[in-house]
Amino acid sequence: MDLTVHIGNLKLKNPVMTASGTFGYGEEYSEFINLNRLGAIVVKGISLEPMEGNPPPRICETPCGMLNAIGLQNIGLKRFLGEKLPYLRKFNTKVIVNILGNTIRDYIRLAQALEDERVDGIELNVSCPNVKKGGIIFGTDKKMLGRLISGVRKSIKKTLLITKLFPNTSNIHEFAKIAEDSGSDAISLINTIPAMAIDIEIWRPKLANITGGLSGPAIRPVAVRMVWEASRAVKIPVIGIGGTMNSDDAIEFMLAGATAIQVGTANFLNPKSTVEIIDGIEKYLKKKGINNIVDIIGALCYA
Amino acid sequence: MSRYFRAKVVSNLPLNKKSNLLTLRPLERAKNPEPGQFYMIEVGNSYDPLLKRPFSYFRKTSEDIQFLYAVRGKGTLLMKDFMEGEIINIIGPLGTGYPKPSRGYIAVLIGGGTGIASIFSLAERLTKNAYILHGAKCREELLAVNELKSLKGESFICTDDGSFGEKGTTVEILEEILTQNSRLKTQNLIYACGPRAMLEAVSKLAADKGIKGYFSLVEYMACGFGACLGCAVKTVHGYKRVCKEGPVFPIEEIVW
Numbered sequence: 001m002d003l004t005v006h007i008g009n010l011k012l013k014n015p016v017m018t019a020s021g022t023f024g025y026g027e028e029y030s031e032f033i034n035l036n037r038l039g040a041i042v043v044k045g046i047s048l049e050p051m052e053g054n055p056p057p058r059i060c061e062t063p064c065g066m067l068n069a070i071g072l073q074n075i076g077l078k079r080f081l082g083e084k085l086p087y088l089r090k091f092n093t094k095v096i097v098n099i100l101g102n103t104i105r106d107y108i109r110l111a112q113a114l115e116d117e118r119v120d121g122i123e124l125n126v127s128c129p130n131v132k133k134g135g136i137i138f139g140t141d142k143k144m145l146g147r148l149i150s151g152v153r154k155s156i157k158k159t160l161l162i163t164k165l166f167p168n169t170s171n172i173h174e175f176a177k178i179a180e181d182s183g184s185d186a187i188s189l190i191n192t193i194p195a196m197a198i199d200i201e202i203w204r205p206k207l208a209n210i211t212g213g214l215s216g217p218a219i220r221p222v223a224v225r226m227v228w229e230a231s232r233a234v235k236i237p238v239i240g241i242g243g244t245m246n247s248d249d250a251i252e253f254m255l256a257g258a259t260a261i262q263v264g265t266a267n268f269l270n271p272k273s274t275v276e277i278i279d280g281i282e283k284y285l286k287k288k289g290i291n292n293i294v295d296i297i298g299a300l301c302y303a
Numbered sequence: 304m305s306r307y308f309r310a311k312v313v314s315n316l317p318l319n320k321k322s323n324l325l326t327l328r329p330l331e332r333a334k335n336p337e338p339g340q341f342y343m344i345e346v347g348n349s350y351d352p353l354l355k356r357p358f359s360y361f362r363k364t365s366e367d368i369q370f371l372y373a374v375r376g377k378g379t380l381l382m383k384d385f386m387e388g389e390i391i392n393i394i395g396p397l398g399t400g401y402p403k404p405s406r407g408y409i410a411v412l413i414g415g416g417t418g419i420a421s422i423f424s425l426a427e428r429l430t431k432n433a434y435i436l437h438g439a440k441c442r443e444e445l446l447a448v449n450e451l452k453s454l455k456g457e458s459f460i461c462t463d464d465g466s467f468g469e470k471g472t473t474v475e476i477l478e479e480i481l482t483q484n485s486r487l488k489t490q491n492l493i494y495a496c497g498p499r500a501m502l503e504a505v506s507k508l509a510a511d512k513g514i515k516g517y518f519s520l521v522e523y524m525a526c527g528f529g530a531c532l533g534c535a536v537k538t539v540h541g542y543k544r545v546c547k548e549g550p551v552f553p554i555e556e557i558v559w
Contacts, residue, residue, distance in 0.1 A: 028530040059533035064350040268526040
């Protein structure tokens with residue numbers, strides 16, 4: 001059975017990737033799963049300088065989901081390259097680095113430094129809802145998004161470039177198209193949905209940041225719809241993200257048009273989620289008598 | 304030996320109106336916990352509530368791990384329905400527990416409410432004399448009173464309303480002990496787990512008297528093993544994860 005999928009110039013052994021911000025730098029999961037089994041690891045977003053993140057409480061639970069406002073806490077480019085990347089390199093899986101900046105220059109510097117270190121891919125984070133300068137301006141303004149992507153594309157040679165799209169738009173297909181036209185090799189969606197929860201006993205927001213990003217099974221139907229819309233608008237591969245808890249959910253995204261999927265919140269509940277999803281996909285294909293996973297990508301029937 | 308494993312509910316006994324003693328038996332080989340470490344317990348297999356819940360372990364017997372929990376919300380309410388024989392997923396032992404008291408120090412252990420669970424695991428291990436303080440609002444909310452009596456060390460029990468033990472708070476008892484011991488030139492080391500107000504008061508007292516110690520903290524967390532960065536607490540060295548660098552932190556490093 002062939003689970004191989006291609007994202008731009010990258011050949012993934014299977015379509016299961018980790019979602020940025022939920023998988024640390026890989027190490028936290030190595031005691032639970034064999035990292036070699038993953039299609040790709042997308043690491044926690046990296047900025048040029050370290051960021052300390054938001055004050056607590058940073059997370060809260062909501063029905064079938066959770067809100068987070070971590071605030072892009074990360075160790076910065078230098079320490080990532082020195083301390084974390086060498087570890088990730090030991091595994092036979094693709095390493096994709098999520099990057100974030102305040103200016104196009106920031107993104108370019110990050111992308112170039114990472115290409116020099118020969119990471120397998122770069123995912124542009126233009127959609128973190130939890131910091132004022134989290135690149136969200138690029139995620140919500142089509143012109144800015146186009147300029148950012150083409151700027152980064154021109155500054156690097158062949159490293160895979162993925163743009164992670166922001167879900168708060170009524171026309172995701174337009175953002176998808178801009179990403180494609182500006183030189184992105186793939187798009188990933190959706191990032192968390194801006195949301196809020198209030199403690200009615202004390203009349204205060206449950207998060208210190210007031211608002212946060214909603215993730216988990218609660219957002220999956222929204223994500224499936226957006227993946228479907230985006231995949232019909234572009235030819236580049238779409239990576240489906242949003243509340244994938246098991247292999248059924250992963251297959252749903254692929255039928256909607258996703259070439260690969262990212263597992264996020266599920267990792268927190270069950271650190272073995274990713275490998276269980278890979279096994280589950282294999283079982284499903286066997287049951288359906290399908291030998292090649294690409295046969296289910298966008299295979300949704302309408303009538 | 305994976306820290307993610309299945310366990311069987313051996314018993315889930317109500318101790319009072321609010322709290323239960325949960326006994327779990329690992330179905331796979333599991334690591335032994337150190338005092339102050341915790342486990343993430345699955346409360347249900349629908350996705351609402353979504354996340355596992357963190358609990359310090361109370362006792363480790365040769366076969367079982369025991370937890371004390373109070374019903375506070377949706378998750379703990381579901382735990383109250385755990386039936387004997389039920390199988391659940393848990394992760395642990397997690398985090399960094401209490402360091403042993405160094406030579407020459409007499410430990411003062413303070414457990415406020417269910418905080419006694421985390422303290423108890425340490426108290427059981429102590430080989431020399433110590434003070435063990437446990438307080439709650441009223442008699443009904445005290446926990447493990449009989450178990451405390453069986454420990455090596457002098458135990459003090461108090462309630463806010465005086466319905467059992469001394470009337471007053473653990474902080475008042477702590478102050479008495481520290482004052483008395485400073486005359487005797489005994490060096491004390493504090494270990495505490497409990498409500499935030501209690502910990503803040505203990506921290507002030509410790510700072511005033513120049514006494515060191517450790518607190519076990521609690522914060523909302525999604526994973527429990529260092530990945531989500533949700534459980535950050537502010538320390539003098541920046542944000543630290545309750546689940547990894549903690550839950551136990553030196554008192555003087557915590558920024559309130």
